[in-house]
Amino acid sequence: MQELSLNILDITMNGIAAGADTMRISIEEAYPAMTISIRDNGCGLSEETLEKLRDPFFTSRTTRKVGMGVPLFEMQAEMTGGNLEISSVEEPAEGHGTTFKALFYMHNINFVPLGDMVSTLITLIQGNPNIDFIYHHHTANGDVDLDMREVRETLGDVPVNEPDILLWLQSFLEEQYEAIKEGERL
Amino acid sequence: MKSLEELARIREQTKAKIALREKEGAVRVVVGMATCGIAAGARPVLSTFVEEVNGSGIGDKVSVEQTGCIGICQYEPVVEIFDGDEKTTYVKMTADKAKRVVAEHLVKGNVVTEYTIGAAKV
Incomplete structure (x- = not known):
């Protein structure tokens, strides 16, 4: 993957496939560390599955024999001296779901840039209009936030993936990232 | 800064x-x-x-959807277009190829044969 934002897109899709209706994506930057966590409230994974998840030759799919998403994400974290933690609570236990928490060291030469998070979020919302994405990105120069529960409340019966709404969401996020860039320049 | 009030106007x-x-x-x-x-x-x-679909004014006739792995990973990015009973599979797509598919296939109704799986070499 050329950008970590593509890994985030990929791992988030897994949570949606697990039946989640809320996906929390958070990026915390505290130089040199960057922590990316992706938390779903889907069906969760058994301990047995959890163990196999890092194995590229394990997949729940039947159309092919490999599952590269998690191993790639883990490799990209480990290359920088970081790691990937996965924890999960299985249904029907309370608070079920799976959490991926990846630690990266940004000053390492093998650190893959975060890339275009706006595109990743817009892509996720476009394809999954019924999921409540809660996004938080913290940097030293300010934060970026998006809470789709608020957006949904404002929109009522208008789907969140209508083209005009997607454009609005895109500029809403871009404005916040611009403000961070301004902060960096000062 | 953009606000939810603005979003409420767009909603209408x-x-x-x-x-x-x-x-x-x-x-x-x-x-x-x-x-x-x-x-x-x-x-x-x-x-x-x-x-491009919205820019070409065909947003009322064409919907853009996402799916998982289709099983032909070596041909990705793969795009399938379903029009009635007809299915066209475009392979090894790029943003530029997507623009041409919208202009020729979706707007004019002419399949861009050179981008289809039948014309592809792995």
Whole structure:
């Protein structure tokens, strides 16, 4: 993957496939560390599955024999001296779901840039209009936030993936990232 | 800064547009968005389809959707277009190819044969 934002897109899709209706994506930057966590409230994974998840030759799919998403994400974290933690609570236990928490060291030469998070979020919302994405990105120069529960409340019966709404969401996020860039320049 | 009040105004305009739309017989553009697709560059392909479909004014006839792995990872990014009983499979797509598919296939109804799986070499 050329950008970590593509890994985030990929791992988030897994949570949606697990039946989640809320996906929390958070990026915390505290130089040199960057922590990316992706938390779903889907069906969760058994301990047995959890163990196999890092194995590229394990997949729940039947159309092919490999599952590269998690191993790639883990490799990209480990290359920088970081790691990937996965924890999960299985249904029907309370608070079920799976959490991926990846630690990266940004000053390492093998650190893959975060890339275009706006595109990743817009892509996720476009394809999954019924999921409540809660996004938080913290940097030293300010934060970026998006809470789709608020957006949904404002929109009522208008789907969140209508083209005009997607454009609005895109500029809403871009404005916040611009403000961070301004902060960096000062 | 953008505010939710502004979003509420856009909501009213969008509602009016939805009311005018007839969704029957819609053409579906389906983009493969599994690990294989994403790694091969499906994200910009998908956003180009979304932008171009709306920019060409065919948003009322064409819907852009996402799917998982179609099982032909070596051909990713893969895009399938469903029009009635007809299915066209475009392979090794890029944002530029997506623009041409919208202009020629979706707007004019001519399949871009050179981008289809039948014309591809692995």
